[in-house]
Amino acid sequence: MADCDSGTTVPKRVLRVSEWYARLGNNFQQISHALYAGEQLNAHVTFPRHNNALLQRLCAREHPPPEWAHAGDGSRNAIAVASSTFFDGKILRRNGVEPPSCNEVADVLRRRVAPLLQLVPVPKDVDVARALVAHIRSGDIFGDNNSTAHCDYWQPPLAWYVHIAQRHRADHGDDAPLVVVTEPDMRNPVIGELRKRGWTIRSRSVAEDFSLIAQAPHVACSFGSFSTMAVLVSTAVRTVYVASWPKPNGHRLSTWRADDDTVAASGAQASSDARETVLDVRLSELSDYAGVPWRNHPDQRRLMLEYEMK
Numbered sequence: 001m002a003d004c005d006s007g008t009t010v011p012k013r014v015l016r017v018s019e020w021y022a023r024l025g026n027n028f029q030q031i032s033h034a035l036y037a038g039e040q041l042n043a044h045v046t047f048p049r050h051n052n053a054l055l056q057r058l059c060a061r062e063h064p065p066p067e068w069a070h071a072g073d074g075s076r077n078a079i080a081v082a083s084s085t086f087f088d089g090k091i092l093r094r095n096g097v098e099p100p101s102c103n104e105v106a107d108v109l110r111r112r113v114a115p116l117l118q119l120v121p122v123p124k125d126v127d128v129a130r131a132l133v134a135h136i137r138s139g140d141i142f143g144d145n146n147s148t149a150h151c152d153y154w155q156p157p158l159a160w161y162v163h164i165a166q167r168h169r170a171d172h173g174d175d176a177p178l179v180v181v182t183e184p185d186m187r188n189p190v191i192g193e194l195r196k197r198g199w200t201i202r203s204r205s206v207a208e209d210f211s212l213i214a215q216a217p218h219v220a221c222s223f224g225s226f227s228t229m230a231v232l233v234s235t236a237v238r239t240v241y242v243a244s245w246p247k248p249n250g251h252r253l254s255t256w257r258a259d260d261d262t263v264a265a266s267g268a269q270a271s272s273d274a275r276e277t278v279l280d281v282r283l284s285e286l287s288d289y290a291g292v293p294w295r296n297h298p299d300q301r302r303l304m305l306e307y308e309m310k
Contacts, residue, residue: 013043015091018083024052024206025225026087028109028233031055033086035063035108036100040092042069043082054207058116102232109233117233120211126202131177132168132241133213134161134199134220135227142187142296151293152253154300155223156243157307158190160284162197164220164241167282172218181209181227189301221255228255239280245289253290254283284309 017034020027031047038045047059084091089099100108122128141153169176178199182191186203195201203209213219213230220241221227231237244254289307294300 013041014081015041015043015045015086016081016083017045017047017086019048019085020050021085021087023226024054024210025227025229027055028113028229029105029225030086031058031113032105032108032229032232033089033092033099035112036104037086037092037095037097038063038065039069039108040097041065041095052207053118054210055117057118058113063112106232109229110235114233114235117214119214120205120208122212122215126179126212127177128212128216130172131179131216132165132172132218132220133179133181133216134164134241135209135213135222135230136180136182136188136191136194137222137224137226138183138185138188138191141294142185142301151295152247153223154245154253154290154294155188155190155304156255157286157289157304157309158193159307159309160243160286161190161194161199161220163284163309164282165197165199167241168218168239179212181212189305193305223253223255237279239282241282241284243284243286245286246291 015034015038017030021030027050034045034047037043042065044065045063047055050056050059082091082095086092092099137153137155141150141155165178168178178194178197180191180194180199180201182188182201182203184203186192186201191201202212210226210230213227214234215236216234217236217238218241219227219231219234219237219239221231231240242255244252247253286307286309288310289303292300
């Protein structure tokens, strides 16, 4: 494009996601950060190929900034190509852009990513309109090598799932389906107990599991990015159940990895500009749960089953 004042040619600004970082939930975080930065810097955004069919249409094209995107100042014109994983927000700050808030992430994902997602249709045997769909993380954090278990990755206790099932059925009937979406290993001890209580346990492909969460009106999030990103990109979700508990350093962990002001909207309305409906965030504070680093110790797995909500 030409600079009308100087007669010089300003190189097209391009932000390029250089590689995919970790798993699908983190990849959606990369996508939202890059597209948000593109809007702030008036830059085009490109992505590498992705091996998940969900994202292949999105990654096959270049994403120009919307017409209303900020033009930026002269110093930003020097950005011809910026390459980064866009995972932790450092590239945004280096160019004068603060990482987006939870609502800004939702806005970008619903405007620019949701229309290009190749979601797998909801299975016919799932009454998704009335179901509570709960994601339960299992996998690596319940592996045999405790040294690889991330210290923050406690997962919600059995009592919380029993509690939210009661709340959901109070709203949608005693026969409202209760569905768990999880990983094939089933190592999280809560899964077997919920099966005994009549929950349907599902573990399909990553694309199928993400698609089911993203198309469900009523979702319960695990601690991690997978279900959070499915909720943030979703145009179907109306109710999200989340749990929060303290870390040893006094900070709080939550299954809703979002802004504190959004998390605090318990039972209130956390809205997104991307849609007219509001999101009912139902937060449970588990004030005396966890409290020590997660190590997948037998006592910690026992606490997940025996913890009682106040």
